Amino acid sequence: MQPVIMDAEGMRRTIVRLSHEIEERNEGLQNVVLVGVKRGGEIVARRIAAAIAASGRGNVPCAGLDIGMTRDDLVSAFILPDAEKNELGFSLEQKTVVLCDDVLHTGRSAVAGIEALFRIGRPAKTELLVLVDRGGRELPVRADFVGKNVPTSRREYINVRFTELGHGEDSLTITRRQHAET
Numbered sequence: 001m002q003p004v005i006m007d008a009e010g011m012r013r014t015i016v017r018l019s020h021e022i023e024e025r026n027e028g029l030q031n032v033v034l035v036g037v038k039r040g041g042e043i044v045a046r047r048i049a050a051a052i053a054a055s056g057r058g059n060v061p062c063a064g065l066d067i068g069m070t071r072d073d074l075v076s077a078f079i080l081p082d083a084e085k086n087e088l089g090f091s092l093e094q095k096t097v098v099l100c101d102d103v104l105h106t107g108r109s110a111v112a113g114i115e116a117l118f119r120i121g122r123p124a125k126t127e128l129l130v131l132v133d134r135g136g137r138e139l140p141v142r143a144d145f146v147g148k149n150v151p152t153s154r155r156e157y158i159n160v161r162f163t164e165l166g167h168g169e170d171s172l173t174i175t176r177r178q179h180a181e182t
Contacts, residue, residue, distance in 0.1 A: 002159065002173035005132070005150055011170045014147040015044070018129060019051040021145050026096055031124070033095045034062040035088065037113050040102030041065075043162045044131050048100065063088035065099075067112040092121030098145070102160045104130040107141030132172060134158050150174070 006014065026032050029052065036045030042064035049062040066086055099113045110128055117126060129145035134152040150158065150172075157175045161167035 002175055005158070005172040005174060006148060008170040011131070011147075011172070014131065015047045016051050016055075018145050018147055019048045019055070019057075022048070022098055022127075022129070023052070023057065025127070025144070029058050029060055031095050032060055032098060033088075033090060033092065034060055034098050034100060035065050035113075035117065036062070036100040037102075037109055038064045038066050039165065040131075040160050040162065041100045041109075041113075043164050044102055044129070045098075045100040048098075048129075061088075061090040063090070065113060065116055067109060067116050086116060086120055088120060092117065092123040094124045096125045096127060097123040098127045098129050100129045102131045103158050104128075104133045104141070104143050104146075105136050105158075107137050107139035110141045110143075111139055131160065132158055148172075 022032060023029050034045040034049050036042030045062050045064070049060050052058060052060050065088070097117060099110070099117065101109055101113065104110060114126060117123065127144040128141070130143045131147040133143055133146045133149050136152065136154070152158065152174065155177050157177060159173045159175055161169070161171045161173075163170055
C-alpha cells in the first residue's frame with residue numbers, strides 16, 4: 001500500500017488556502033492570471049480559479065500551457081514531442097502570472113513553463129505555485145506558493161491523482177521505484 005500524503009479533502013483545503021495566499025501576496029486579484037502546466041498543473045490552476053469564483057472574490061482568467069517544446073530533457077534532434085499552439089485567450093501584458101504545476105522536483109518543468117510564457121507575452125511578474133514540492137532541485141528554482149513540502153529520495157515518486165484524469169478520487173501518494181536512477 002502506498003503512503004497517502006494528501007486525500008481528496010486535504011487537496012480541497014490546500015487549493016482554498018493557496019487561492020487566499022495568491023490574493024494576499026498580490027494585494028487583490030485585479031491583475032492576476034493563472035496558467036497551469038498541462039496536465040496536472042492546469043487542473044490545479046482551474047481548481048484555484050474555481051475556488052476564487054466560488055468564494056465570491058471574482059473571476060481570474062485561467063488557461064493551460066503546453067511546455068513540450070521548451071523542455072530541455074524531452075526535445076532532441078530525432079524526437080520532438082507533440083505540442084499544442086499555446087493560445088491562452090487573454091493577454092499576459094502587465095499581468096502577474098501565477099504559473100501552476102502539480103509537483104516541483106528538478107525545476108525543469110518550471111523553467112520550461114517560464115520560457116513558454118515568454119514566447120506568448122511579457123508579464124509584469126511571474127510567480128510559481130506547486131501543489132507538492134518534493135525537493136531534489138537540479139536548477140535554481142523556488143516556488144512562491146507551496147501546497148505541501150514532501151522531501152523524497154531519488155527512489156521515490158509522487159503520484160498525483162485527479163478525478164478530472166479519470167481517477168476515482170483525488171489523492172497524493174508516494175511510490176518507491178524498484179531501481180534508483182543514477
